[in-house]
Amino acid sequence: MFAAAKDFQMMLEKAMFSGAEKLQGLARPRRKHRTAVAGAHIAVMGLSHTYRRSDGPVLEDISFQVEPGEVVALLGRSGCGKSTLLHMLSGLTLPSQGEVVINGNTVRGPSNRWVMMFQAPSLFPWMTVAQNAALGLRFARRNEEIARRVPEVLDLVDLAAFADRNAQDLSGGQQQRVALARSLATRPEMLLLDEPFSALDAFTRRALQRDVRKIAHNLGLTLVIVTHDVSEAVRMADRVLVLDANPGRIAQDTVIDLDDDEREGGCDRFNAEHVRLMEIYTAVAHGAADETDDTPEKA
Amino acid sequence: MTALADTTEARIALPPMRRLRGPAFGLLGIFVLMALWWLGGWVVANDPDLFAFADFAPAPTLSALWDIVTSGEVFDMSGPSLFRVGAGLGIAALLGVPAGIAIGRVGWLRELTNVPFQFLRMISPLSWMPIAVMVYDTWDAAIVFLIGVAAIWPILFSTAAGVRRIDPAWLKVARNLGANPVHMLFVVILPAIAVDILTGLRLALGVAWVVLVPAEYLGVTSGLGYAINDARDTLDYARLAAVVVVIGVIGFTLDYLFMLAIRKFNWVRETAH
């Protein structure tokens, strides 16, 4: 009975969304003239996940939507299921319950219309920078685009001069830029970033946070970024979903209202947002800690 | 004298010296080997009991070697042998590489095949000889089979070990970028394990080259093993020793070629940064 109602609700939401998309298409024909690809719309509906070898669910009843072009951060403690959720958005893992709907279609597997980036750049060490960046196009059998598109994306990440170098000759930050170029080459509608800068030094990390946000904005890409770092969320995200742990749930959904200059930090508005988000984050983390805390002093 | 090493000239002179060190020591090694050979020949020639074997000494051997090289006989001898080794290695690679990839990728297959394969691996390839002779119509086919049996294990195990060392993140990234299984094999897996396959082939060549000569002692009337047997029967020890040298030179050259290929395909950086 309950399940049927939920299914019906999903169907309804899906139908409404695809209707809205059609309307949007009619209302804004100028979209077609833009060179940038429009960002993807994400709807996550009643998603729960239990790994085969784990006892309880890792994620429970997660629902949210992301507008095209929006930058959303998933903020939570290590182990709360952020990576699991991101894998489900990408289609690399399928949820045990509920669904992810992107642009009106249920996700059933990976697609080069949305690309995931990981903490390690994982470039192929036997290839040059350009060959690495061309992989998505090669896999999509769009070889004729490589000659034009690869220099374009390498230019976008300021690595045009490194095209013919071996991937291993680059620094960690540069390698992550190549991974970004590789992700952008197929003109995806969405990037999913799983703590992609956490292995970099602070300076390089800041630069990449700013550049990735700028590139995504210019291209109109939807960006979902997983992080456990409050300042990263404040710097990059338009909106932050704070996740609770055991099982992972969305505890808070909050907007970061800063313009690009303010996101550079050092101003009162940035500091205020940072403090506010930090308070939310610690409250959520504490709430989770209290639930599992059974020391006698508590009572 | 020690102060000399500290002068600028000495330090500038060092890098080229180090580059020459490898080849210089190689030459020195060959020289020592030749000296020992010559010494052995001299002892044999002066011992009344061993006098009949004096033709194994360097001088008669090198003269016989000169004869078989200038007459072109050396190519007639080694051609069939190279063909047999090539065919045996080729077949072993054709079976061993796919099997190695499958075993490296699929856990239950690895567990299932581990004991039988380790068991089969430890059987001397030459002990299959009577069976090979019965099963195959031609001697050539039997020899290729024996070489294949010897060569498949290093290729298979080296390939499987290479596959298991592949960074799982590469597979995830490739899948995420839209790679299909064919891409996965040719763009990710094979380049990642090229060096492991070549290392397996190099080891396999070593075993195959060892198995070849005794296998050619039987039946066939061509090849290096046959040439050795034939020289022994005609008591032409200089020629016998010359063929031994030819076997060594070809084996060394093939091994060196594999080493060059490994160096070319090796993408692992010596120094991490």
Ligand SMILES: Nc1ncnc2c1ncn2[C@@H]1O[C@H](COP(=O)(O)OP(=O)(O)O)[C@@H](O)[C@H]1O
């Ligand atoms: N393949 C898996 N099988 C079983 N449990 C897993 C697997 N992957 C992750 N987990 C568990 O799921 C929980 C969430 O993991 P993850 O999504 O990686 O969290 P996060 O990215 O927030 O650190 C953790 O407790 C982790 O141990």
Ligand SMILES: [Mg+2]
């Ligand atoms: Mg994670």
